[in-house]
Amino acid sequence: MTDYAKTGITVGVVCVAFLALTAAFLSDSGGTHLHRPAIALVDTNFLDKSTTRRSYADMVRAGADLSDFDCYVCHDKKTPPPLRLDTNQNIIVAAEHVGPTTFTADDIGTNELAGLIGRLKAHSDPVSAFLWQKLSNPEQALLTNYKPSEAGLKQAQDIVVSALNKVVGEPCIYEAERFKGILPGAETIVHLQQSRTGPNLAHLNRLLLEDAYPVELARNRHADIVMGHGQHGRNNNCFNCHNETNLTLLQPRDGRQLTFAQSSQLCGSCHGPTKADWDAGAHGRTSGDWNRSPGAKGYSTFSADEIKDWSGFAKKLAQHTDAVSALLWQKLSNQEQAMLTNYQGPGPGSDQVQVAVVQVLNKIIGGQNIDEEKRFDGIMLRPETTDLRRTSPTGTGLGRLNRLLLEDAYPQELIRNIERKDCVNCHNPHYPHFPSRPPAPGPHPLREIGATAASLTSPE
């Protein structure tokens, strides 16, 4: 065989081998490419940054209506409330502070009723499914066909309240699977540990329902006090912190008199090192700006992750009864308006609605000043917003103001940043170390409830 032939054969063999390797590569015959299961998109509620409750101090700073917190509606100004202790020297919380165990129509607002009925109709969460099966067929039919009108409203209210009260009167409704993902309040966890039977059972069932429907159901005002301040149990006397002769004030051990808005100073009078950390910004949750120099604050546009209640938001826009929603509504095209009107909540086909809404929000942030006369009347603006609007900002500051105004206008629907938090925004003052271990994955280690529910809780 000549050298020429040998070369030809070698090249031929190499080419064939190369072709075979190429074929093997393209057909992926080795099976080396493993396809990992996709990670499901995270529920935006999981990433909520604004889950600490709104404290009494926040409401004072924002100039909110505080008439609901007047202690002297019930108490006599001249007589300090008596304290009663049980045989273990634990305080007995007065019955008025435990509250009724049954629900009344007043516990569900008109707007919230529609939301509650919507959740029951969908019965996609285990608690709603549980309640739904407690209803008779005609009741289910009535709720299914519910349309907000005066006659229908009363009937629907009665059905829902009676279903809730039926459940309240049952044995403990708590099951881990049923309440998975629901953040319980401190009181709920205390009662879950202590009283799954007995006289407090109805109270526990009510608390569980309140936790399951934090927006729809009103929490018992003044009626969620559980005492557990300090692991030694010796700090449960109300008047260690409250002023017994003036219930609107707090009193640290040094005899100073503090308002509820200064409650962090009261906490700091015992918890000195923690207070020092808190003063330096090194204790607790933070959000907003690391750069606190004036004029340095920027803003960012909205993303869909920052809308925590799509259904509620879409509904408000579709109804556009308030001035801000009307402004957003008129920025939408006819087609987008039609999509929003027919919006049924997150799911297949909802992307376009979400994209449209996010675009409108961002157009507004980057546009002209939306702070027109009367548009934000009746909306509780946080101090940061009111401070900024006083400066009549332009440029970046204007974008920031527009964003803050939108966040304040939709406290339930948009995630908002709260820059400075008091101790009571995260800690239940009556039970500050509890709950430390809520049962759902990824929980807040402390009490965590939504803004509406928070605004209904009693002052700390």
Add this chain to the structure above:
Amino acid sequence: MGRRSFLRASAVLTTGLAALAASLKPLLEMNDFPTMERFLQKYYKEMTPEEMKKVLTRIENEVEQQYKLRPHVRDLKPMDGVEYVYCLNLTRCIGCRKCVHACVAENNQSRDPEIQYIRVLRLPDGSLDVDKAEHFYAPPSVPEKGFFYMPVQCQQCKYPPCVKVCPVHATWQEPDGITVVDYDWCIGCRYCEAACPYWARRFNFTKPAAIPAERLNLDMSYLGNRPRRQGVMEKCHFCIQRTRAGRYPACLEVCPAGARKFGNILDPSSEVSYILKSKRVFIQLKEEMGTSPRFFYYFDV
């Protein structure tokens, strides 16, 4: 040349060409050819402000074409007198992984396969041996008794080994301490991934699966969270699009336990200065590597 030789040579040549064509077939499936504009783009540090403006507009157009949404892409510059430091309180961390997911949402990472910058290690109490760490813990609830949690992400080293090994200078350290990657300059050699002692760099092995448009974060930055391409490296950049605008990183804001603290170490009144001065800051992770991380772990005592 004889007829036999001619036929033989032709057969070899045809087979060779066919093999070559077959091996190039995957190129036909590529749909992310760089545009001429992108191909001719200058190195980040050499671009004039006008050129950068054009590049940002190009990126906005590309994103809009893909997602039907116009993003706001900026190239925020480091601030004078600012050096970022991150502090993480190991006593507080409950291992909930909210930071992991907030990071993915903020930074427009690929969702399939999902790229995550933060890994949360679960360690048994009383030990700091990372060999005993578990990445994939999945209990029904956290925190678990007997364990503590240590989130690890890019440590923004003062002496970053990843920067040293990059053959094309596609990654570098900025004056404010953030090590950044220019996704348009990266050649995907993965040397930096190998050099990083913290496994903090992530490579886009596949074309990043399109993020659902409604989940896209439209507040973007050139060196930060703009969508990446297949074959480029990415990593935590302390949410550069937020921090350079004066805001906290997304992982910090979402932390339910307040375990994460961030700020300017050159400002003596910042919380990070306070922590480094007054807390028991125990480690810079893998201190012995000489990387001098700007990420500090501490305990409440």
